[in-house]
Structures are given as C-alpha cells and as structure tokens.
Amino acid sequence: MPDPTNPTPDPSAATALTLEQAKAQFIHLWGATSASWGINRTMAQMHALLLVSAEALSTEDLMTQLQISRGNASMTVRELLDWGLVYKALKPGERREYFVAEKDMLQVTRCIIRERKRRELDAMKRSLDQLAALPGDPTEPGYREFHRVLGDIQQLADSADTVLTGVMKAEKTWLIDKLLRMFT
C-alpha cells in the first residue's frame, strides 16, 4: 500500500532507500542469519516480514511477498504460531485469517529460548541421563575417565538449563540490569 500523499521521491534524497527496500533488505538479512541457527530460511524471512509489517498479513500476502508456494506459506505460518512468535488476527466479517508478529523483542527472545531449549537442551539431557545410567563394568580401564567426561557434560547442561530458565522468567529491566552490571 504505497501512500498516495507522498508519490514523488524527494530529490535531495536521491540515494535514500524507500522503506520497502529497507524492509526487503532486513528480510534478506534475517533469513541469512537464521541459516546458521538451525531455523529454516523461509521461517526466518516470514518472521522478519511480519515483524516489520504494520498491518496483519494473510497467507495470500505472505505467499506473494515472499514468493513462496501456498503449501510452504501455510506450513511455515503454522510453525511460527507454534513457536508463539506470531498471532492470528481475525478481521471482522472476513473469512480469511490474518497474522501479526509479536513485536516485543524480549518476548520474542523468550519464545525462541523456550522452543530451542525444549528441542535441544532438554533432549540432550535426557539422552545423557540415560547413557550415564546404563550399567557398565567399573573395573574396565578408562571407565572412570569416561564417566568423568559424561558427568562434566551433564553439569554443564544443568548450568545452561538453570540460566536459560532464569532468563525466560526474568523481567526485562531486572534482566538487562543484572546481566550488564555483571559483565561490564
């Protein structure tokens, strides 16, 4: 929806980006960053698009703006809903579903920590506990050494768990305050 009250670009800003261009760059950047994070590109791009969109978007809008198929758009928006990063926004009198992003970045961080902790850290802890509990032969040479490594890793995982759980529960000001005071 280009604003008709501002149709001609300001000549003094010939090299200035339109908002649309800047948003496109942001979407691209967010998508690229996500790759190293184990989150897939489409999901990250869709999140970025919704983050910088003032209005709620429909599946149709997501498809056309990101140039992806209907199936992909549907699956990905569902996943964002699962993560809690995006909400449904039903428009009165409309059949179609619209979506808006959670814009509070601390809240976004919490959602991401919660999901990734659940999928990765918790899963790893379960496997480690299971492995450590298996009966072994303590007289084998190297048995103690192996269990020491295992124990160290478990301890590390527990610390990470405690810290992440704390971050999730913490209040914004308190958190930033404490952490920054601690390390700066």
Add this chain to the structure above:
Amino acid sequence: MPDPTNPTPDPSAATALTLEQAKAQFIHLWGATSASWGINRTMAQMHALLLVSAEALSTEDLMTQLQISRGNASMTVRELLDWGLVYKALKPGERREYFVAEKDMLQVTRCIIRERKRRELDAMKRSLDQLAALPGDPTEPGYREFHRVLGDIQQLADSADTVLTGVMKAEKTWLIDKLLRMFT
C-alpha cells in the same frame, strides 16, 4: 587396545555395556545433538570420539573408527583444530600426526562460544549496523516503526554480545557461582 588382564566378561554383569559400546553410544548422541546446532555430524562425532579417547588418535584411527573417508577425516580434524577444540600431539620419532581433545569442558564451552559468536552474532551485528545507517526518508509512514524494530534488535544483539564476552573471560568458579546464585 583391549586390556588382556580382563579378557572374560563378568557373568554377574551380563547386561552391562562394555566401555566401547558406551563410547559408541556417546559418539552417536553427540553427533545427533549437533545437528540442531548447525555443526555438522562428522565434526561432532569426531569431537566426541577424541573426548572419550584416553590416547591421541591419528587420522588413520579417526577414519577407521568413524568409518569416514580420508578426505573427510582430514578436513574435519583441521576444522576442530581451527576451533581450538583439538590439539596436535606429535609422537617422538613418528611422522604421523596424532590428535587429542581439549578435555576441560569449560574451556570447550569457551571455544564454542568464541567461534559461534564470531561467525553468527558479530556477522549479524555488522549487517544490522549497515542497514540502520542507510539513508532513508523519515517522512515515509512507518519509517519510525521500522527503525524502532531495528533498534530493539540491535540492543538485544549488544546485550547478547556483552554477556557472551563476559562468559568467555570469566573464571570457572566465579561464573558458575554468579550465574547459579542469580537464577536459583
């Protein structure tokens, strides 16, 4: 090298895992976990293998124990050296290179944070700064909103940077102490 002083399995521990089996399970677990972490499976498995090996291993050993090609073994061990997770251990009078893992898990954590921060967080911060600095047209509707989102993300990235840098520098006892006291 199976210990010849302990050739027959203890019958009372018929279901006990041999150390070798337990190690194999750990290697498998570590490899699977890494997948969700953007680290590749072979690298994680090799790291796990070296972590639980009492002696230094050669490229040859890595190849046969992990069932991977020479090329893969060579590339991957180089990458582990780059990350600082593994050291060369030259045996006197031997041409062949041997490798041992850093076994102090806090040190391991530091290496991983350092590398991932460099590749991911620092890269993202650079892109964000660049995007925020681009000239735009402040009269466009939505301009302020867009830059607010950008600013929020930058602030978050800065906080993460500060915290991670702190963790890397911190002493073990101090760190565990502080963090755990803070959140428990």
Add this chain to the structure above:
DNA sequence: CACAAGTTTCAATAATTATTGAAACTTGTG
C-alpha cells in the same frame, strides 16, 4: 446440505549440504 472460500497434506522434485576418493601436493630422510 451444496457450494465457495480458504487451508492443509504429502508425494514428487528441487536445492542445498556433506562425503568420497583419486590426484596433487608436502615434508622428512637416506
């Protein structure tokens, strides 16, 4: 309950990423 509007599923396919293995290279030694 038939229809239209919209959504989801999933097998086929495309895109990406990891691995192989043979050839080229390096390095220490007689």
Add this chain to the structure above:
DNA sequence: CACAAGTTTCAATAATTATTGAAACTTGTG
C-alpha cells in the same frame, strides 16, 4: 634430489532438507 609416508584439495556424487502444487479436506453461509 628421489623416494616414501603422509596430507590436502576438489570435482563428482550421495545424502539430506526444503519446496512445490495438486488433491483432499474444512468451515461458514445461503
């Protein structure tokens, strides 16, 4: 400096992961 032992590179290929798009399904409405 020729050779042997070992290492690295990289084009070809395999394995994995993401995406498409058409068919099946769902849901609200006259």
